[in-house]
Amino acid sequence: MHTPIQPPASAPAEPAAEAAAQANGPAPAAVSSAAISGTGLALGLILATVALDAIGIGLIAPVMPQLLDSFGLHHNLALHAGALTALYALMQFVCAPALGALSDRFGRRPVLLCSLFGSSLDYLLMACAPWLSLLYLGRAIAGISGASGSVAGAYIADISDESQRARRYGWLGAAFGLGLVAGPVIGGLLGAIWLRAPFVAAAALALLNFALAWLALPEPKRERDPQPRPAPSLRELAPWHSLRELGRLPDLAPLLWLYLAMQLAGQVPGTLWAIYGHDRFGWNPTAVGLSLAAFGVIHSLFQAFATGRISDRFGPGKTLIGGVISDVLGYLTFAFARSAATLAPGLLLAAGGGIGGPALLAMSSERTDEARQGALQGVLASLASLAAVIGPLLFGAIYVAGAGHWDGWVWVVGAALYLPCVPALRKLLRGSRASAADAAPADVAAAG
Template identity: 85%
Template sequence: MSTLPSGRPAPPTRSPARYALALILATVALDAIGLGLIAPVLPQLLDSFGLQRNLALHAGALTALYALMQFVCAPALGALSDRYGRRPVLLFSLLGSALDYLLMACAPWLSLLYLGRAMSGISGASGSVAGAYIADISDASQRARRYGWMGASFGLGLIAGPVIGGLLGAMWLRAPFVAAAVLAALNFCLAWLALPEPARERGRAPALRELVPWHSLRELGRLPDLAPLLWLYLAMQLAGQVPGTLWAIYGHDRFGWNPTAVGLSLAAFGVMHALFQALATGRISERFGPARSLVGGVVSDVLGYLTFAFARSGWTVAPGLLLAAGGGIGGPALLAMSSTHTDEARQGALQGVLASLASLAAVIGPLVFGAVYVAGVGHWNGWAWVVGAALYLPCIPALRALLRGARGVAARGVSADATTG
């Protein structure tokens, strides 16, 4: 330990990895704020182009375009970050986002608005690169906790973004887009000035055919321990589209909620979800292991969805919100397990595939659950929640295998301790 001139021990310094982690979490939070800023004013912006009759169609198309470009490009950017570094790909992503928001702020034509969303989808790799970066600077025991922090940072950013965007949009319709561009530029500057490239094993330069989304999915899906986790992640992401698509409609139709009640309930869920991910994920994973944490998160999610399906009053939704928020511990645990089943040279490819699957779910989920809700609304409007919970049924064999593996590891650990003793 170093000493001061007086002979007293010098205070401990934080490791560079801690500073890098703090910067990555700040980047994720600022990126989420930028995404959320534009949500309250996008309908009014489309309305300013004279699209009153087709407003919902264009809003859906812009959302789908972003998700589609993410699905196509996220694995390629992840693979490129494995070879050429996390830092340059992250800088490219943040710069692209800043240009996208600036283009949307100034766009005089609808076609430029679509071009901006396509650009944002292509360059929007900050989440996948952040996940790979966390894997690079964390050992296996730290990853679940730190992925929980990453999820919480993103979730809190999504809560703050619409609030700020609504306030700015009241002053000028395009002000949230300018603010989002400024945040992305600030993110870029922080990463440029202070974010180091993590020390890790570099992958080889990918061939052009390896940059298509299905190549990385096929290659990683061949890993026997990883394939079930990828399918479980897809099920988790698809189920997560139910509240994002239907919460406002469900609340209004079943309980007569007004927009204020819908907003407050969503904010409460967002805060609880972030708290579970930030404070509970690490402790539960360290106590019970990532596999049991993942299974517990899935069970909590299913129980929350069934509570929503059969809730009779607005007050009975509260336990469902708590259960669904508790399900948030499953995602970070799954990310931690996936990263340990992938070699260090392909962490970026893994995160790119996960981002691609999430984008695919964002395209398919709203269409499927919207159709399910419309089909059942004349009889019972809880079917979408039941279908969302049922998505986990095909994953039961994988979940049972994970639990058996966790019990086997625990038994071997007890046996080793007994032998040593």
């Protein structure tokens, strides 16, 4: 902290100095107001960027099967669709930690700008791709540039103090979730006009993101190493390097494992909701789409409006535990539901579980020094991408194996993923109680 130099106590204050002090008196308030205004603008731009990026991702989902069919892949359609999805997730797994580490070294703004500009060029490439190989190349580039979510998460950590992070990460998750809900709807409408129109729209949204960030997004102020670090080597940009370095922090490692379990569990509905709805309830595609849209909206509302309130009241640790419990109860409800009436409470419980993710992000950020926030967000994004590669294969196999006997096993397995994390959750609960006990004497002393 910089301490202002004060004049010696024995030195009399001169009239000019007194006048200057009086004249400069309101300056701190003005600076504070400007800082708050600047932070609000930066936060709004980051949320808008994440929402538009999610819309761009969702835009192309409805037309991907028809686009693959246009290349003559009638018999191998599912194989190529799965390969393109896995390729996107794999590139995010590899590149998210690298972008996070580069943003720690060179700044959030330049890395974010490069990612957004790369996304716009990539969507244009896919809009014009005459060969399947270019479509694969485009999905690989999209995975690289789409890993900018780790930089956005680090930006939120830079402009937020510890008491604000859970609430703002909730807003970040809500912005992304609402974008994913809106994207397929818009993409379906545009795809009915022209098969490649969603790619053009996605490129336009990426360019809009780029323009907003270029014109109005500042580089956040944050703590940096006193000695400038050299540019990261290729070894340091590998995903396992940051994971190994951060995993050595004793308070952070359990949260990383819990985050991986949370992301794996989230792959169950993402992979099997349509099949589950058709097999158990006889839903048509419209019913599946409406149920997914309802879940996405409710999930986003919980993250946007409930996370901050609950975290302020009970703390991030208890908020995280509450989210896990709500998620588990929701999955068990899905396992045993026999009608839409009994399924509805499960949707609410699973959506309520969305408060756990932002709380976990806030706790992870608190346990990582300011100079490595980008690396942390990159590792978290990489773990999410790893879950997106493993989860569909794992849960698809479990569903097929159990469908002949009972199709609820996959939900039970998804809920059971949290069992290995029980020791970490108990430790978090004890830590929350200890923090509350430590805070009580300070409150009494302040009152006295």
